[in-house]
Each structure stands twice: as C-alpha cells, then as structure tokens.
C-alpha cells in the first residue's frame with residue numbers, strides 16, 4: 383500500500399516533518415557522563431512516598447553527574463486527573479527540596495527549552511511521528527470495536543495463547559487503502575497501531591541500572607500508539623518525549639518492566655537512540671495480617687502519602703536521610719563515618735539499590751528524625767515547630783507565640799550541649815512535649831513505693847530548702863543532702879545494698895519532685911525545667927501536689 387497516501391488520509395492536518403520537529407529539540411550540550419533524568423507523574427494531585435522516592439533517586443542521579451532533572455506531566459489518561467493535580471505534586475516535591483532544572487512549575491507555568499512538559503500540549507508532536515510511521519508502513523489504523531477485541535482476548539485465553547493484537551488476530555493489519563478510506567469516510571472510530579516487526583522466537587536483553595541484565599521475549603504485539611481521540615498511549619508518548627527531551631536514563635517504577643520490550647522496539651522503529659533503563663522496586667511494608675510483605679498502599683497506609691509527613695511534621699531533612707538509607711544499603715555506614723558531610727555528597731548509585739523492594743520502617747524514620755532534630759538549636763526548633771503549628775494546629779501556634787521567649791527557653795532545655803536529648807521525632811510530638819509548661823499537671827504519676835505521708839514530707843521540706851538561684855552544679859547536691867536527712871540513701875547503690883536501712887533513695891525523692899512539678903516521671907533535665915517554670919510557679923505546683931496528696 384502507498385504509505386504516503388494513507389498518511390495524508392489520516393493526518394491531513396499534520397504539515398511538519400519529524401526533521402522539523404527534531405530541530406526544535408537540539409541535542410543537549412552537557413559535560414561527559416552527565417545524565418538527564420526525569421520524574422513523570424500523572425497529575426493525580428496525590429504524591430505517593432514511592433513517587434517521592436523515585437523522584438529523589440532520579441534527581442540524585444542527574445545532579446551527581448552535573449546533568450539535568452526535569453518534571454514532565456503525563457496527563458494522557460484523563461480519568462486519573464484531578465483539579466490542581468500538578469500544583470499538588472510540584473508543592474509536594476518542593477517541600478522535600480527535590481529540585482528540578484526544567485519542567486512544570488505550576489498548573490500552567492513551565493521552564494526549560496524542551497517543552498511543552500505536559501503531554502496533552504504535545505499532540506501535534508506525537509501525530510507528526512505517527513504520520514511518519516504510517517508513511518513508512520510501520521503503523522496502521524485499526525477499526526476493531528471493543529467487542530471484537532474482547533472476543534479476541536477470549537479466544538486467546540481459551541487456547542492459552544499470548545494476549546495481544548498480533549499475527550492472525552491482527553485483523554486490520556492488511557486492510558487495503560480503499561477499505562480504510564471507506565471506513566474513515568463513514569467516520570468510524572479507529573486507533574493507530576504499530577506494525578510490530580517483532581518475531582515470537584526472538585528474545586531481547588538489556589542492562590537495567592537497578593536489576594542488572596534482563597532478558598525477555600521480543601514484542602510482537604501491534605500495540606496502540608494513538609487512541610481513538612488522537613491522544614497517544616503511555617508507550618508512544620514515552621518514546622517520543624524521552625527522545626526529544628534528551629533523557630539518557632529512564633528511572634521509573636518496576637511495574638513498567640513488562641512493557642520494556644515494547645519501548646525498546648518503539649525506540650528502534652522510530653530510529654531513536656535507546657535510553658538506559660533503571661526500574662526501581664516499590665517500597666514495601668510488613669503486612670500485619672499476613673506477616674508477609676506488600677507494597678505500601680495508598681488505601682491502607684497513611685504513610686504512603688507524602689502529605690502525611692508534612693501533617694505530622696517530619697522534617698524534610700529526616701525524610702530524605704531516611705529515603706537514602708532505604709535507597710542504598712551502604713548509606714548508613716557512610717553516614718556513620720561522615721556524620722557532618724551533606725547528604726548530597728554521598729556517592730549514590732543505582733546498582734546498589736534493593737532489587738526486591740526496600741522495607742519501609744516508621745520506627746527507623748523516627749530514630750533518624752530524633753537524631754536530626756537533636757542537632758537543631760532552640761531557635762530552629764521553635765521556628766519550625768511554629769511553622770508546622772500554623773498549618774496544622776493553630777491553637778498550639780497561638781500558645782507558642784503568646785510568650786515566644788518562654789517557648790524558646792522550653793525548647794532550649796538540654797539542647798546545644800554535647801549530648802542533646804533525642805526525644806522529638808516530629809513537630810507534632812512537641813504538643814505533648816511542652817504541655818506541662820502551659821498547664822498545671824495532674825498528679826496520678828506519683829510513685830507507688832512511697833507512702834503519701836513520705837511524699838508530703840519530701841515536698842514540704844523541699845519547699846523550704848529549694849533555692850531557685852542555685853546553679854546546676856549546686857542543685858542536685860542540695861536535693862541529695864535533703865534526701866539523706868529525711869532517711870533516703872544518697873545513691874541507689876547504697877539502698878540496694880541495705881534496703882532496710884532507708885525509706886528509699888535519692889532517685890525516689892527526685893521522682894516525687896519531678897511529678898509534683900511536671901506531672902510526669904520521665905522528663906528532660908529537672909533542674910532546667912524548674913528554672914524555666916520560674917520560682918513562683920514551682921512553689922505553686924508543689925502546693926497543689928501537697929494538697930492532692932493530703933486530699
């Protein structure tokens with residue numbers, strides 16, 4: 383058949399050639415070894431932690447090689463689109479500091495010379511390449527209805543044949559020009575299919591950046607390139623876009639591995655240079671019900687959504703640090719040896735990624751985050767807690783702002799010293815962390831091993847010996863001396879040796895004081911807490927505690 387004639391029949395509105403298209407996308411001038419990667423989400427508004435992970439990995443690969451990282455929006459599936467879906471993704475990535483050199487910046491704005499970076503804006507480009515394929519006899523229109531395709535599938539299932547539109551199943555492959563013209567004239571809907579050059583007996587192999595050598599059967603299916611509305615399929619758009627945009631390394635989820643033979647064939651048929659592929663395994667989670675592993679699920683796991691990390695207030699630094707630990711198994715060792723080196727300097731490598739899927743571990747993230755927050759100054763903790771609170775807990779924000787000096791002093795407790803306390807994992811935790819500074823405690827936590835009378839005696843005596851002007855070094859000896867006078871061992875070890883000789887030990891006494899001042903048995907440094915509370919408040923709390931014990 384005359385391909386030129388057919389191409390004109392199907393694409394009369396396409397007037398440019400692929401050469402002209404190509405001229406608008408000149409080769410990128412980049413240093414030797416530089417990689418061009420991209421993140422290519424659908425505009426669903428929802429950013430999955432796995433998406434952030436993939437974006438982060440692609441960003442690392444590009445920027446470690448002085449390459450380019452761009453954001454392309456893949457909106458060819460209108461069913462999955464939501465309003466403002468692009469902004470949600472851009473904001474989600476930005477909040478984690480995953481920075482793009484090119485691509486969409488908001489719903490409508492973009493930067494970079496290789497756009498448009500939204501697939502729905504690229505219809506003419508795709509159709510130009512389709513027209514050329516038709517001209518060369520490498521693509522053809524298919525008028526099969528949904529029912530006909532379902533019948534083919536049924537027959538293949540029954541006969542245990544491979545699914546797809548190929549061989550004798552490809553009914554529209556050999557339509558004549560006249561037959562096609564007639565159907566087009568009647569206005570019958572059609573898709574455009576690839577005339578696959580693949581053979582069933584052939585196998586292909588490629589080097590996957592994460593998984594290593596992969597061998598698979600060659601694609602034989604006449605896959606759809608353009609849908610009935612003239613919009614391309616993912617497969618076709620991927621080939622055209624990543625070629626024109628100069629992607630060197632396609633880093634994407636491993637659900638696409640099974641389609642790789644189609645993509646490799648498309649690049650060939652289109653005369654494009656093959657990109658390298660790296661298929662990332664999904665982030666897994668231990669399934670409490672089955673005890674096995676499963677993918678982190680948008681439906682079942684709140685931590686699957688990137689918004690979750692903002693809402694509970696994990697610092698982005700901690701999340702990125704954590705993602706690196708699950709991305710490269712040797713990251714933790716590197717971090718231990720280089721505690722102060724910026725994480726950007728870690729020699730990240732795709733081939734050290736987990737082939738099977740890293741296990742997500744919230745407890746681990748908590749630990750990493752506590753360690754990170756412990757390195758921040760009181761000012762930083764205050765500022766970041768406040769930013770979080772303004773967005774997620776306005777009441778709390780108000781409280782912090784009311785007397786910011788007081789709040790700064792609270793966050794300064796056991797901070798800035800050599801071994802800062804690691805007890806805040808996320809900004810949400812600070813609500814509980816600081817609560818007793820803002821409300822008077824209840825006293826249910828008084829220890830059971832002392833009698834009420836003994837505790838009253840401790841507090842009444844302590845009220846008389848307490849000296850708010852004490853420096854930290856004098857504070858504890860004063861409490862210890864008092865303990866001894868009241869019949870408590872001055873250290874736990876003396877008590878343990880001869881329990882009958884004492885009412886308890888100094889630790890019991892300080893617990894009574896701690897609970898009276900804070901309502902808790904576990905707190906940061908008690909001396910510093912008392913200093914921040916102020917003498918009047920400390921005395922008032924002791925009085926309340928005594929009254930509680932007497933009641």
Ligand code: GLU
Pocket residue numbers: 421422423424456620633634635638
């Ligand atoms: N739009 C595809 C997705 O959402 C992108 C896959 C790719 O990165 O090529 O999974």
